[in-house]
Amino acid sequence: MTTPNDPTVSDLVCARCDVPLEMGKVNASYLGQVFPVDLPRCPSCGFVYVSEELAYGRMLNVEQALEDK
Numbered sequence: 644m645t646t647p648n649d650p651t652v653s654d655l656v657c658a659r660c661d662v663p664l665e666m667g668k669v670n671a672s673y674l675g676q677v678f679p680v681d682l683p684r685c686p687s688c689g690f691v692y693v694s695e696e697l698a699y700g701r702m703l704n705v706e707q708a709l710e711d712k
């Protein structure tokens with residue numbers, strides 16, 4: 644059975660740009676190791692949404708990979 648109010652990434656909106664966040668690859672660093680992860684981020688300003696659960700007690704740093712291109 645599915646619930647109509649299932650939380651999805653589309654529920655997240657950038658507070659600065661007021662646009663829905665999109666899933667995208669970002670580089671995250673944790674304890675000195677860098678690895679790519681899929682996180683909701685703003686397609687306009689590059690803001691990356693990191694949930695507390697994902698932040699492992701705020702020890703996870705997410706780098707905005709906007710200048711990789």
Ligand SMILES: [Zn+2]
Pocket residue numbers: 657658659660661685686687688689690
């Ligand atoms: Zn934004």
